[in-house]
Amino acid sequence: MKFFIDTEFIEGIQGRWFANKPTIDLISVGIVCEGGREYYAISSDFNLKYAWNKFNLLLADDSDEPIYEYWVRDNVLLKIHYELSKKKEKHKLSFDVWKEIIIGRDGGNYTDRHYKTLKKLIKKYGKPNYQIADEIKLFVNECNTCKRYLEHKPDIEFYGYYSNYDWVVFCWLFGDMSELPKYFPMYCKDLKQILDEKVNNSFPELSFREKLAYFEKKPNYPKQSNEHNALEDAKWNYKLYEFLQQC
Numbered sequence: 217m218k219f220f221i222d223t224e225f226i227e228g229i230q231g232r233w234f235a236n237k238p239t240i241d242l243i244s245v246g247i248v249c250e251g252g253r254e255y256y257a258i259s260s261d262f263n264l265k266y267a268w269n270k271f272n273l274l275l276a277d278d279s280d281e282p283i284y285e286y287w288v289r290d291n292v293l294l295k296i297h298y299e300l301s302k303k304k305e306k307h308k309l310s311f312d313v314w315k316e317i318i319i320g321r322d323g324g325n326y327t328d329r330h331y332k333t334l335k336k337l338i339k340k341y342g343k344p345n346y347q348i349a350d351e352i353k354l355f356v357n358e359c360n361t362c363k364r365y366l367e368h369k370p371d372i373e374f375y376g377y378y379s380n381y382d383w384v385v386f387c388w389l390f391g392d393m394s395e396l397p398k399y400f401p402m403y404c405k406d407l408k409q410i411l412d413e414k415v416n417n418s419f420p421e422l423s424f425r426e427k428l429a430y431f432e433k434k435p436n437y438p439k440q441s442n443e444h445n446a447l448e449d450a451k452w453n454y455k456l457y458e459f460l461q462q463c
Contacts, residue, residue: 217359218250218373220457221404222449223382224292226267242345242385243267243292246447247352248454249359255352256447258296260342267293268331289326291444293334294319299445300337311442349389353397374404377453407456414463436462 224243241262247255267288274283298311301318309317319326343351356372376382383404390396415427422430431437438455442448 217356217371218375218457219356219359220248220250220375220450220453221379221382221386222246222376222446222453223385224444224446225381225385226262226270226288227381228266228270240381240385240388241267242348242389243288244296244446245348245352245386245389246445246450247355248447248450249356250454251359253355253359254447254451255355257348257351258300258338258342259345259348260338261345264293264331264335264338268326268334286326294326295442295445297330297334297337300334300341303341304337345389352389356397356400372399372401374401375407375453375457376404377407377449377456379404379406379408407453407460410460411456414460431463434459 223245225240226243227238227240229238242259243262244258245256268286270286270288272285272287274285294315295311297318298314301307301314302309307314319330322330374383374386386404387393387396393402396402411428411431412424415424415431419427419430436459438452438459440449440452
């Protein structure tokens with residue numbers, strides 16, 4: 217049984233657990249099994265304040281004025297805020313309309329008021345990591361067709377895209393390496409690596425970029441939507457796998 221995973225996470229020196237060492241915290245996780253069942257959860261254990269305030273310092277090409285890019289806030293937390301507010305308020309607004317109403321009236325920027333609202337939503341709808349770990353084990357077991365993982369190790373495979381960090385933060389849900397569920401493999405297959413191998417083995421006269429562009433222009437190459445939502449990205453990973461099987 218194949219499982220396609222994606223996570224959103226925050227990395228950096230977060231001032232907890234390790235005083236001066238970088239680490240990564242899970243924000244959300246999405247899983248799709250090849251049978252079509254889905255699992256999605258938002259963690260209530262990650263350092264929201266750190267994720268909210270983390271920024272990259274950029275310089276514009278034509279100015280010495282610094283630009284502060286709040287990537288995690290703008291690309292991950294904003295979408296979680298939208299989906300949880302939709303869950304709570306039962307509204308049917310599209311993401312763009314909601315963003316214009318909620319964020320637009322504050323000049324298009326997140327404010328401390330939004331942070332406090334998101335914190336309350338995550339407290340209400342998020343789950344502690346130990347619960348997410350238990351639910352994932354149950355989800356994988358229920359997806360496994362043989363249903364006998366305690367007696368016979370099933371043929372389970374995990375796939376991700378650029379999955380190095382995803383796999384680490386996924387495995388950390390269960391503890392150290394020795395605590396990974398015994399029926400889980402100890403590695404994740406990377407769809408990016410499979411894609412690159414397919415690309416490299418085609419059209420030797422073209423550069424890698426030209427080959428990749430050719431693959432991505434194929435009509436059955438999956439198009440991404442709602443990127444940086446862990447479940448939607450896991451669905452895309454599944455579609456990419458199916459595309460690669462046809463190449």
